[in-house]
Amino acid sequence: MKIIVCIKQVPGTTQVDIDEKTGVLKRDGVESKVNPYDLYALETALRLKELCPGATTVALTMGPPQAEQSLREALMMGIDEVVLVSDRRFGGADVLATSHTLSQAILSLGEAGLILCGQQTTDGDTAQVGPEIAEFLHIPHATNVTAIPEFTGASLTAQVDLPTTEETIRMPLPCLISVNKGIHTPRLPSFRLKKATRARKVTVLTLDDLPDKDPAHYGLNGSPTQVVRIFPPEHHVTRETWEGTGEELADRLCRHLRKEKFLN
Amino acid sequence: MAEMIVHPEKIPDTRKLEALCPFGAIQVAEGRVSISAACRMCKLCVKNGPPGAFELVSETRAGVDKSAWRGIAVYIDQTEGEIHPVSLELVGKARELAQKIGHPVYALLAGASLKGQAELLRHYGVDRVYLYEHPQLAHFRIEPYTAVFEDFIKRCRPSVVLVGGTAIGRSLAPRTAARFRTGLTADCTCLDIQRNTDLDQIRPAFGGNIMAHIRTPHHRPQFATVRYKIFSAPERLGAPRGEVLAIAPEEAMLASRIETLATHRKEPVKNIEDADVLVVAGLGMQRRENLEWLKRLAEHLGGMVAGTRPVIEAGWLEPRRQIGLSGRTVKPKLLITCGVSGSIQFVAGMGGSERIMAINIDPNAPIFKVAHTALVGDVCEIIPSLLKKIETGV
Numbered sequence: 001m002k003i004i005v006c007i008k009q010v011p012g013t014t015q016v017d018i019d020e021k022t023g024v025l026k027r028d029g030v031e032s033k034v035n036p037y038d039l040y041a042l043e044t045a046l047r048l049k050e051l052c053p054g055a056t057t058v059a060l061t062m063g064p065p066q067a068e069q070s071l072r073e074a075l076m077m078g079i080d081e082v083v084l085v086s087d088r089r090f091g092g093a094d095v096l097a098t099s100h101t102l103s104q105a106i107l108s109l110g111e112a113g114l115i116l117c118g119q120q121t122t123d124g125d126t127a128q129v130g131p132e133i134a135e136f137l138h139i140p141h142a143t144n145v146t147a148i149p150e151f152t153g154a155s156l157t158a159q160v161d162l163p164t165t166e167e168t169i170r171m172p173l174p175c176l177i178s179v180n181k182g183i184h185t186p187r188l189p190s191f192r193l194k195k196a197t198r199a200r201k202v203t204v205l206t207l208d209d210l211p212d213k214d215p216a217h218y219g220l221n222g223s224p225t226q227v228v229r230i231f232p233p234e235h236h237v238t239r240e241t242w243e244g245t246g247e248e249l250a251d252r253l254c255r256h257l258r259k260e261k262f263l264n
Numbered sequence: 265m266a267e268m269i270v271h272p273e274k275i276p277d278t279r280k281l282e283a284l285c286p287f288g289a290i291q292v293a294e295g296r297v298s299i300s301a302a303c304r305m306c307k308l309c310v311k312n313g314p315p316g317a318f319e320l321v322s323e324t325r326a327g328v329d330k331s332a333w334r335g336i337a338v339y340i341d342q343t344e345g346e347i348h349p350v351s352l353e354l355v356g357k358a359r360e361l362a363q364k365i366g367h368p369v370y371a372l373l374a375g376a377s378l379k380g381q382a383e384l385l386r387h388y389g390v391d392r393v394y395l396y397e398h399p400q401l402a403h404f405r406i407e408p409y410t411a412v413f414e415d416f417i418k419r420c421r422p423s424v425v426l427v428g429g430t431a432i433g434r435s436l437a438p439r440t441a442a443r444f445r446t447g448l449t450a451d452c453t454c455l456d457i458q459r460n461t462d463l464d465q466i467r468p469a470f471g472g473n474i475m476a477h478i479r480t481p482h483h484r485p486q487f488a489t490v491r492y493k494i495f496s497a498p499e500r501l502g503a504p505r506g507e508v509l510a511i512a513p514e515e516a517m518l519a520s521r522i523e524t525l526a527t528h529r530k531e532p533v534k535n536i537e538d539a540d541v542l543v544v545a546g547l548g549m550q551r552r553e554n555l556e557w558l559k560r561l562a563e564h565l566g567g568m569v570a571g572t573r574p575v576i577e578a579g580w581l582e583p584r585r586q587i588g589l590s591g592r593t594v595k596p597k598l599l600i601t602c603g604v605s606g607s608i609q610f611v612a613g614m615g616g617s618e619r620i621m622a623i624n625i626d627p628n629a630p631i632f633k634v635a636h637t638a639l640v641g642d643v644c645e646i647i648p649s650l651l652k653k654i655e656t657g658v
Contacts (some may be wrong), residue, residue: 027311090301092304092306128441132441135410142522165528168525169525206328220305228477234476250649
């Protein structure tokens with residue numbers, strides 16, 4: 001049985017700017033890293049493997065060739081196998097096309113028992129890909145999972161955090177869960193594993209390796225949503241600036257808060 | 265199929281070509297230009313590159329018959345009969361969109377014993393409430409709720425489906441959208457509609473300080489999720505309108521592979537969304553201990569302390585106090601930011617506040633672009649001094 005973790009490489013910083021005249025994104029010197037929420041999913045996979053000997057952990061990512069780096073990090077944490085889904089024909093994929101591509105990759109890997117996702121990504125923040133993958137695979141899913149008290153080769157028990165309640169649910173495998181931050185503290189990449197996995201090859205899947213070979217279902221073609229334009233956010237027009245020493249500013253702020261009845 | 269094509273004969277100079285692409289998809293090797301899988305087909309190279317050098321070739325798709333999809337539908341998020349306020353905000357927005365194109369407003373209400381709630385929706389201008397009642401729908405379960413949602417869409421064939429970005433909505437909307445193989449745009453901050461019923465969806469994107477305008481031009485229905493407090497709550501109408509259509513869910517729709525073993529009610533907590541005044545900590549507060557000042561200030565102002573993502577990640581405050589795209593959206597009467605730089609993810613969660621006062625030592629901090637009052641100074645001097653004035657009455 002495979003425990004498959006879907007991860008994503010995201011920009012190392014959120015401070016990305018746009019040139020208002022040309023509309024060009026300025027991403028100078030922006031490093032990439034594994035989406036921080038996915039580290040919790042990777043850690044969960046490693047813990048669950050301990051409960052279920054014989055399971056294989058797999059990290060799966062879709063992205064450009066550079067995304068291999070995020071898979072290398074997964075290997076350094078102790079993940080058994082890594083798979084990169086990469087093809088020019090996947091370019092411009094929205095949530096639906098991304099979920100379809102990942103679900104096809106999961107089908108081609110076979111033997112999927114549990115699929116783990118991070119709660120969301122730091123660059124898109126949509127938290128949608130997990131539930132869409134589950135729908136494409138016709139398997140049950142749960143989001144906001146805070147603990148997995150029981151895991152057998154046939155089912156799992158999960159603690160789910162909802163706004164007013166906390167539920168304990170049991171799902172048969174195969175199923176998909178999105179884990180909350182804080183489920184387990186992610187371990188750091190190990191130097192020993194870094195050396196040991198340096199020569200390890202990353203499996204690369206292209207469209208030709210997937211069961212559904214219709215290019216109309218992938219990339220921009222397979223994406224119902226289209227970006228019409230991108231632009232810098234609008235800002236308030238009326239604003240005032242206060243300058244002075246800390247003492248002066250505190251005084252002015254205090255008088256203002258009293259005048260506006262926020263303070264007595 | 266869509267593909268980005270390079271015409272090398274139209275490239276006079278391959279230097280600086282790679283810099284055209286914000287995603288690093290343009291590669292130049294030994295004078296040969298190629299495009300990698302990093303391409304997001306954003307067309308910036310077409311727009312800003314040498315004329316004719318890059319071309320996006322795409323077949324025009326056979327569009328869906330848009331006239332066969334009518335109405336703006338809202339999923340009513342309820343827990344034990346309590347309707348989440350975001351759902352009413354969306355009913356208000358749906359009314360506004362529907363009026364522009366002369367469509368009806370539909371609502372999907374699923375659960376157990378919700379007749380009173382269905383009546384209530386008529387007071388907010390829903391033309392038809394589809395009410396699915398069954399004891400087995402009492403609690404949210406993903407498979408039956410998706411089946412009910414599917415049935416609802418097949419019955420009313422709405423052009424647009426709006427879902428609140430709650431814990432339930434963020435699980436249910438993508439699952440249902442994928443079932444219809446259609447588009448879903450998450451966490452929209454602005455919605456409008458074209459005469460041809462294409463929904464204009466605006467949301468922060470690409471993890472940067474950028475907004476994206478998104479459309480779903482060839483698919484129906486068009487799914488969008490919106491966070492709580494992005495839109496305003498609608499006025500209650502004097503007299504109810506519309507009708508309630510009760511539908512008995514079929515047995516097959518109630519099937520689920522997920523078994524609920526136990527349900528524990530959580531202690532009710534006051535959420536930052538409900539506070540009139542918020543004092544927000546950024547990393548500029550420098551030390552965890554310094555947040556004690558903000559707690560005291562919030563107490564004097566009758567408000568609550570909240571934080572930015574880095575502050576939550578540093579463990580200085582609990583996650584439910586996080587403002588921003590990956591946290592909560594707030595709209596208080598007064599919001600004071602303390603040492604917050606103001607990333608777009610943060611601003612997306614507080615930009616609607618009635619009065620924003622920002623304290624930051626850097627006069628160029630992005631937060632000052634959204635603040636009504638910019639206090640340029642050291643927050644670690646200003647706040648202690650302010651507390652002294654408040655507490656000693658000087």
